[in-house]
Amino acid sequence: MAxxxxxPDRLTRAGADMADEVGFDQVTVSALARRFDVKVASLYSHVRNSHDLKTRIALLALEELADRGSAALAGRSGKDALTALADVYRDYAHDHPGRYAAAQFRLTPEAAAASAGTRHSQMTRAILRGYDLDEPDQTHAxxxxxxxxxGYVSLEQAGGFSHSAPDSQASWSRILDALDALLxxxxTTEAG
Amino acid sequence: MAxxxxxPDRLTRAGADMADEVGFDQVTVSALARRFDVKVASLYSHVRNSHDLKTRIALLALEELADRGSAALAGRSGKDALTALADVYRDYAHDHPGRYAAAQFRLTPEAAAASAGTRHSQMTRAILRGYDLDEPDQTHAxxxxxxxxxGYVSLEQAGGFSHSAPDSQASWSRILDALDALLxxxxTTEAG
DNA sequence: CTCATTTGCCTAAAACCTTTAGCCAAATGC
DNA sequence: GCATTTGGCTAAAGGTTTTAGGCAAATGAG
Structure with a gap:
């Protein structure tokens, strides 16, 4: 047989594509085998089990998202950076809903430690360099x-903001304005 | 046979309890039948299918959450109301992780329309009566x-804020302070 | 180039979940 | 009391997950 x-990588990427097409929870070892026109058991040489497959897809999505974030942040600061990173998340969720859903897959602590999670928080922290915040407020921010x-992207994806005025893009812009003003x-303490 | x-209601409540115990995605028609010591097929007289069961659990969670929110908001306004409602969400997610996960189950538009979603946005809107915001900024807020x-509750539940200083409660308090200040x-426009 | 080894995909099979169809007994109502 | 409705049952088909063991294709050493 040829x-x-x-x-593992090809399976992960194909799984991510499938997630975008039919939803992350529809991604199954069986469905993936079907896509490669291969018997189901064959996949178990490359992937430990169904959970492992989903974890890999989640890690891929987190990496991709971090890559886009880094690219978007390069050369920007202040509100420009804030908007750029925010749009990366929102656009990614829009373009790749299945991958974005995967990025929220509950990881085990080990998988989480090996994920791009740190890169994400560091990107956000980089934005805050354009504002004047000391610890611990920087971490709070x-x-x-x-x-x-x-939260916004999740609610938007769940349909929370559709079919009601004002449109979601307007809220998104104003919310970023508001966050910029807040930062x-x-x-400091109780601002009476 | 006795x-x-x-x-449907008993199944829904039992399903919600099971979600809190073992996770929402572990809730299955089979597992529920086992819990009632009944054959699987018997459940299909009360629940259309697996998706229907999950939808019912999601709707229950959304109602419970709205009930708690209403109770917490009664007699409060301003920052007091803001904190009260925020804590309702956070505490509910903490006490009932499976139900909270269920509340995020992707509903069909019809189910969403019949859900407590409207109550939730109205509760948030009620908080804003303590602040001075006109439309469309009120909706943005x-x-x-x-x-x-x-977003905060999800990230916290995913373990995002554990094992790092400052502790999550401190961030939560400061974030609510910051939101109060922002509101x-x-x-108004570009605050240069 | 040949042969030994490794690797990849296979068949087979067991276990579990979902869903439908049709049956019988228990509850309900006239 | 009897007819009807209803609830839980058996049976069965189809899909997913996962393990075990086999054979052929790729790989590498001499």
């Missing part, structure tokens, strides 16, 4: 930005 | 708050 040339980016004027 | 007394609540001082 060999198809399966590798990193978490706030992460929450807004992730420039971060409250 | 009847067990299954109903509703979306921002929803994003932060959902009190919402930028």
């Amino acid at each position: 060999r198809v040339g399966l590798t 990193v978490r706030l930005l992460g929450s807004v980016f992730h 420039r004027n971060w409250p | 009847r067990v007394g299954l109903t 509703v979306r921002l708050l929803g994003s932060v609540f959902h 009190r001082n919402w930028p």
Whole structure:
């Protein structure tokens, strides 16, 4: 029998593509085997199990997202950087909904440690260099930005903001304006 | 044979409990039948299929969350209300991780329309009565708050903020401070 | 180039989940 | 009491996951 040339990487990329096409939770070892016109058991030489496959897809998505983030941040600072990184997340989720869903796959602590998670928080931290925040407020702000980016994009993807005025793009722009204003004027204690 | 007394509601509640115990994605028609010591096919008289079961659990979680939100908001306004509602989400996710995961289950448009989604956005809007925002900024702010609540809680649940200083509670408090400050001082246009 | 080894895809099979169809007994209502 | 509805059952088909063991294709050493 001629060999198809399966590798963990090819399977992962094909799985990611499949996720974008039919949804991350529809990605299955069986479906992937079908796509390569190969018997299901053959995949188990390259991937430990279904969970492993999904983890790999999640890690791929996180890497891709971090790569795009780095590229977008290069040469930018301040609000320009803020907007650029925010748009990377939103655009990625829009262009690659399955990959974005994969990026939210619950990783084991080991997988999480080996993921691009650190790169992501460092990118957000890089943005904050354009603002005047000391620790621990800088970390609080990193978490706030992460929450807004992730939260907004998730809610938008779930359809939360469609079919109602104003349109989502308008809210997105204003929210980034507001975050920029907030970071420039971060409250010290109780600002009465 | 004696009847067990299954109903869609009992199945839904049992499914929600199971989600909290073993995770929402482990909730399966088979597992639920096992829990009631009943044959699998019996459940199909009460629930259309697996997807229907999950949708019902999601709707239950959204209702419970809205109920808690209403209770927490009663008699509160301003930052007090903001904190109260925010804590409802965070505490619910902490106490009922499976239900919270269910609340993020992708609903069909019809199910979403019949869900407590509207109650949720109205609760957030009620908070904003304590601040001075006109449309469309009020809607933008509703979306921002929803994003932060959902985003923060999701990232926290995924383990994003554990094992690193400052602790998550500190960030949560400061983020709510910051949101309060932002809402009190919402930028009008370009605040140069 | 040949032969030994490794590797890749195969068949087979067991275990589990989903869903439908049709049956019988228990509950319900006149 | 009896007819009807309803709830849980058996049976069965189809799909997914995963392991075990086999054979042929690729690879590398002499």
